[in-house]
Amino acid sequence: MTSQETRGTWSSREQPQPMQSTGSMYTRHSTYSTTPRNNFCTQPKSSYMNTRTTPHPTSTHHLRxxxxxxxxxxxxxxxxxxxxxxxxxxxxxxGRGKYSKVYKAVDRINNRVVAVKAIDILELTSDVKNKFLPREISCWRKLKNPFLVGLHAQYEAQNMIFLTMEYGSQGDLLRYVQENGGINERRAGQFMSQLMRGLQYMHLKQIAHRDIKLENIILFDNCVKLSDFGFVRQVENQALSLTFCGSKSYSAPELLRGIEYNPFLSDVWSLGVVGFVMVTNRMPFDEKKPNNVIVELQRKRQYVIPSTVYLTTSCISSFESMMTFEAKHRPTSSDCLALPWITPHLVDNHSG
Incomplete structure (x- = not known):
């Protein structure tokens, strides 16, 4: 494998030698009480793909x-x-998702540590197998930016797909906040400027992320990067979306209302929520409440900034601008680069 993105298929004649797993069961880190863990998607969900069928009674052994x-x-x-x-x-x-697990590996040829996302095709629903996964890989190949986790290679063998990607040694942002508490405003502003640069790059390529949250932001030595492109979508001619996916607590009001939405502007809302959580160590809205209640709280900006947290007007006005209720009045990712909490840190950005 070279340093360029590659794709390979291990020959089906090359049968892997079964080995007993040495890995322990992974328990996803717990969240603080108001942080969402579930993703939602109102698209019809198909059952797991069948890996076996009921055999004909006269040919049970052969058919099995x-x-x-x-x-x-x-x-x-x-x-x-x-x-x-x-x-x-x-x-x-x-890390782990519904259909995948992520492991660490050392790439000796390119002298780097990588992350390997292992996907079991037999576990995928038909929607994921035929639409979301091909879309994820296709869009991810187009994304080359210092603030987006890069895809190195894709391999396929038997019922598995392996995606090798950049490895962030410090884990995801959710775990960081859980272990260290809220991030000081200046450092959080640096993170926000980097994330907005990555998001603007995606949007300029007409690709929406649609699942921005702390769990999908990875910390590297000198920057943060957006990751997990499982819900990305190529958006042509400002087309609106009717796939209501992502995490409820990070979702823009238009998604919770179930109306067609501009996925670029919903990404901006979600990143605004990320900014709020980084500096306050709490979610602005409780996902346990009904959608219509959350929407009213969003409309009235009824969230609580802890009295122990001091934030400047520049910080508050910036994430409030990103969480503008009416999408048509919400700034684009390019507009957000001019927000007072983000602009001063653009010159601090490193290439990662």
Whole structure:
């Protein structure tokens, strides 16, 4: 594998040697009480793809052999990774989603540490397999920016897809805030300027993220980067979206109201919520409340900034501008670069 993005397929004749997993079960880190953990999507959800069918009573043994799919785990491909010059570390998962798990690996050929996202195709719903996953990979290949987690390579073997990507040694922003509390306004402003640069780049390429939240922001040594492009969408001619996906507590009012929305402007709202959480160590709105109640709270800006947290007018006015209730009055990601909390830190940005 070279330093350029690559795609490879391990031959189906190259059967991986089954190995016993050494990895422990990963428990996703707990959240503070008001932080959402669930994603929602009001698109019709299909059941898991069937991996077996009911055999005909007269040919049970023969049909089972033909219809049952062998299930693989990442440990089964350790030797295949080694032949690519990569040493897997499966002792601890970096993260996990409904259909994937993320591990750490050392890329000996390119002398770098990478993250490996392992996706079990047999676990995917038809929507994810046929629409969201191909869209994620297609859009991700187009994104080359210092403030977006980069895709290095894609490999396919048996029922698995592996995506290797940049590795952030400091974990995600949610864990950082949980362990360290709120981030001081100046450093949070630096983070916001970097994230907005990454988001503006995506939007200029007509790609919306649609799932911006602290869990999907990764800390590197000198910057933060947006990650997890599972809900990205290429948006042509300012088309509106009717796929209501993402995390409820980060969702713009138009999504909670169930009306068609501009995904670029909903991204801006979500990043505004990220900014609020970074400096206050709390969510502005409680996802446990009904959607219509949250919408009214959003309309009236009824959130609480802890009395122990001092924020400047520049900071408050900036995230309030990003969380403008009416989408048509909300600034674009390009407009947000001129916000008083973000602009002073643009010159501090590093390439990552």
């Amino acid at each position: 052999k033909r219809t049952e799919a062998k299930r693989y785990v990442i440990e089964d491909f350790r030797q295949a990774f080694e032949r690519k010059g990569m040493e897997l570390d499966t002792t601890k998962k970096l």
